[in-house]
Amino acid sequence: MELGSALHFLDSKSILVTGAAGFLAKIFVEKILRVQPNVKKFYLLLRAADHKSAIHRLHNEIIGKDLFKVLKEKCGKNFSSFISEKITLIPGDISHEDLGVKDCNLVQEMLNEVDVVVNLAATTNFDERYDVALGLNTFGAKFVANFAKKCVKLKVLVHVSTAYVSGEKTGLILENSYSMGETLNGVSGLDINFEKNVIEQKLNELRLLGASDKDITQAMKDLGIQRARFYGWPNTYVFTKAMGEMLVGEFKANMATIILRPTIITSTFKEPFPGWAEGVRTIDSLAMGYAKGKLTFFLGDVDSVVDLIPADMVVNAIIVAMVAHASNQPSETIYQVGSSMRNPVKYLSLQDFGYRYFSKKPWINKDGKAVIVGKIRVMDSMASFHRYMALRYLLPLKGLEFANTAFCHFFQGVYSDLNRKISFVTRLIDIYRPYLFFDAIFDDINTEKLRMAARSSLAENDMFYFDPKCINWDDYFMNTHIPGIVKYIFK
Numbered sequence: 249m250e251l252g253s254a255l256h257f258l259d260s261k262s263i264l265v266t267g268a269a270g271f272l273a274k275i276f277v278e279k280i281l282r283v284q285p286n287v288k289k290f291y292l293l294l295r296a297a298d299h300k301s302a303i304h305r306l307h308n309e310i311i312g313k314d315l316f317k318v319l320k321e322k323c324g325k326n327f328s329s330f331i332s333e334k335i336t337l338i339p340g341d342i343s344h345e346d347l348g349v350k351d352c353n354l355v356q357e358m359l360n361e362v363d364v365v366v367n368l369a370a371t372t373n374f375d376e377r378y379d380v381a382l383g384l385n386t387f388g389a390k391f392v393a394n395f396a397k398k399c400v401k402l403k404v405l406v407h408v409s410t411a412y413v414s415g416e417k418t419g420l421i422l423e424n425s426y427s428m429g430e431t432l433n434g435v436s437g438l439d440i441n442f443e444k445n446v447i448e449q450k451l452n453e454l455r456l457l458g459a460s461d462k463d464i465t466q467a468m469k470d471l472g473i474q475r476a477r478f479y480g481w482p483n484t485y486v487f488t489k490a491m492g493e494m495l496v497g498e499f500k501a502n503m504a505t506i507i508l509r510p511t512i513i514t515s516t517f518k519e520p521f522p523g524w525a526e527g528v529r530t531i532d533s534l535a536m537g538y539a540k541g542k543l544t545f546f547l548g549d550v551d552s553v554v555d556l557i558p559a560d561m562v563v564n565a566i567i568v569a570m571v572a573h574a575s576n577q578p579s580e581t582i583y584q585v586g587s588s589m590r591n592p593v594k595y596l597s598l599q600d601f602g603y604r605y606f607s608k609k610p611w612i613n614k615d616g617k618a619v620i621v622g623k624i625r626v627m628d629s630m631a632s633f634h635r636y637m638a639l640r641y642l643l644p645l646k647g648l649e650f651a652n653t654a655f656c657h658f659f660q661g662v663y664s665d666l667n668r669k670i671s672f673v674t675r676l677i678d679i680y681r682p683y684l685f686f687d688a689i690f691d692d693i694n695t696e697k698l699r700m701a702a703r704s705s706l707a708e709n710d711m712f713y714f715d716p717k718c719i720n721w722d723d724y725f726m727n728t729h730i731p732g733i734v735k736y737i738f739k
Contacts, residue, residue: 249572249701254708257571258284262361262401266342266392267369268292269309271526272408272513276366276563277310278520281334282319283711289336291358293347293369296339306337318520342369342391343383358399364570365396366406374483374679377465378472379447381488386440389492393499403574404504405496406566411509411555411584411690413490415481418687423582423694425507428494432480440491443475473679482682502578506569510562511586511690515732517558517719523732524559530683531556532733535602538621539611539734545625547633547677548684550596555588555690558724561714565695568702568712581694587716588689590696599624601725609734630685633677 258280267273273292280287292310296302310316311331320327338358341348349355369392371384389407396405414421415432429438450471454464472484481487493507515525528536531554537543565585573581587593603621610618627633695714702709 249697249705251568251571251701251706254567254571254706254712255284256707257574258567259286260288261363261403262289262291263287263364263366264291264293264338264358264362264396264399266293266347266365266367266388268294269305270368270370272510272559272562273366273368274310274313274315274526275516275524275559276368276566277335278315278319279560279563279567281330282322282520283708285330285334287334289361290334291336291338291362293338293340293342293349295341296337298339299337302337302339306335313526315520315524315526342367342388345391345394347391347395358395360400362396362399363401363403364406364574365392365399365402365404366408366566366570367392368408370408370489372410372485374485375469376472376484376488377468378475378484378488379451379468381472381484382443382447382491385485385488386491386495387444390495390499393496393503393505396503397499397501402503404506404570405500406506406508406570407493407496408566409489409493409507409509410486411511411586412486412683413481413493413509414688414690415486415490416682416686419689421584421688421690423509423584423691425497425580425582426490426494428498430494435479438479438491440495443491446475447471483679497580500578500580504573504575504577505580506566506573507580507582508562508566508569509582509584509690511555511557511584511588513559513562514556515558515729516560517724517728518713519560523728523735525729525732525736528733528737530680531598535598535730535733536737538602538624539606539619540613541611541619541621543624545627545636546595546599547627547630548595549628549687550599550626551594552686553588553592553689554595554598554686555586556593557586557716558719561585561716564712565698565714568698568706568714571706572698572701583695583698584690584692585695585714586690586692587719589692591716591719591721592689593721597721598725601722601730605726605730630681 265273265277268277277290277292292306294302294305296305323330338349338354346355367389369384369388371381393405396402411421413426417432431438450467451464454467459467476482476484476487479487481490496505496507512529512531515523534543562585565583569583573579603623606621610620613619627636699715702712706712
């Protein structure tokens with residue numbers, strides 16, 4: 249595999265990016281604009297009612313972010329004109345044919361001009377409404393593939409999925425594709441169009457019953473979890489992403505197609521500067537809960553590997569994969585981009601990093617007082633968690649229920665509040681349990697071959713780094729990632 253020059257490949261290319269306001273998409277766009285200003289055009293698809301709304305999103309959610317400060321410094325007073333020249337905004341929605349683009353001229357322009365399609369649009373909420381997740385993560389993947397097929401100059405389609413489409417498999421997870429209708433538990437009969445009918449039938453039932461919007465939302469969330477678990481996936485997110493991969497495989501036709509599966513994505517390792525983050529992700533919410541003194545125990549296997557990969561490495565892997573497969577030759581290659589195979593880090597280490605960081609730089613609460621952190625209690629099984637919940641919360645709840653009845657519902661407010669909190673925590677644990685006790689390593693033999701090809705034949709190998717072996721996790725967490733998350737929260 250001879251790669252040549254990535255900068256030469258990107259020169260004069262037009263790239264369609266869906267989900268353009270997302271975390272990875274922004275880093276992808278910024279990187280290419282910064283290192284190859286001669287890229288011809290970015291078509292950025294944004295969910296927006298009209299062009300005016302899309303412009304508002306561009307300025308507030310994309311180029312207005314700190315992420316673009318290095319590019320702004322590089323362009324100086326020409327930044328605005330450079331952005332205007334290089335970016336065309338596309339108001340649309342990938343859950344519809346032709347990506348929901350209403351402007352026929354824009355559609356035709358893209359079909360004539362686009363060289364690369366990168367699908368980064370998704371809902372990553374584990375507890376999303378099933379209708380929303382199926383529309384974006386599953387049928388959205390199909391509609392993007394169908395659109396890409398019609399692009400006359402297309403070199404390659406990149407579909408960004410997630411490594412966790414593997415569900416709760418253990419051991420070594422290979423870079424294998426999913427065939428249409430394949431399930432994790434062997435239950436037959438998975439039909440994606442039937443899933444759409446299940447949703448429509450449920451929505452019709454709820455409307456006939458006069459259900460409130462809140463009740464419909466909850467019912468759609470419950471339906472997603474129910475359907476996912478029926479076929480062996482732990483939650484709606486990974487189930488709908490797996491079905492999305494199936495549809496890409498089914499509709500790719502003769503396109504050169506890449507399915508890229510990142511693991512847990514963290515803040516930038518190096519570019520455009522270390523520690524840029526947006527949003528508090530799974531492991532970060534645990535760290536912040538601990539820093540604020542709200543997390544008093546950890547549920548999970550502290551000796552298990554947590555697979556993390558900085559966002560800029562994921563973006564570099566996307567770009568190098570684009571260069572490697574831009575041949576117009578029919579293909580489908582899966583790349584798992586993570587660290588568990590080459591440079592694993594354990595939950596135990598993350599706990600240590602958090603303790604050391606917040607001991608030296610404690611969180612300041614609303615009263616202006618430093619929160620003192622300590623070693624937290626570890627529950628290494630669901631049984632120990634359920635015992636803790638029973639003693640700490642469920643017994644007091646039963647007592648409160650008795651007192652509430654005896655005193656003519658005098659304690660109704662307190663009882664309802666505690667009951668709601670217990671239900672919320674229980675549901676959260678139920679959804680995240682598979683990842684707290686995750687016992688698998690993601691194989692990355694295809695990704696390693698790509699890295700080897702980059703080392704031997706990519707002219708700009710140092711510019712497009714994505715080898716996790718170069719990460720010192722202690723240094724990264726203590727000096728880059730945790731400070732980046734704290735900075736984001738204090739904005």
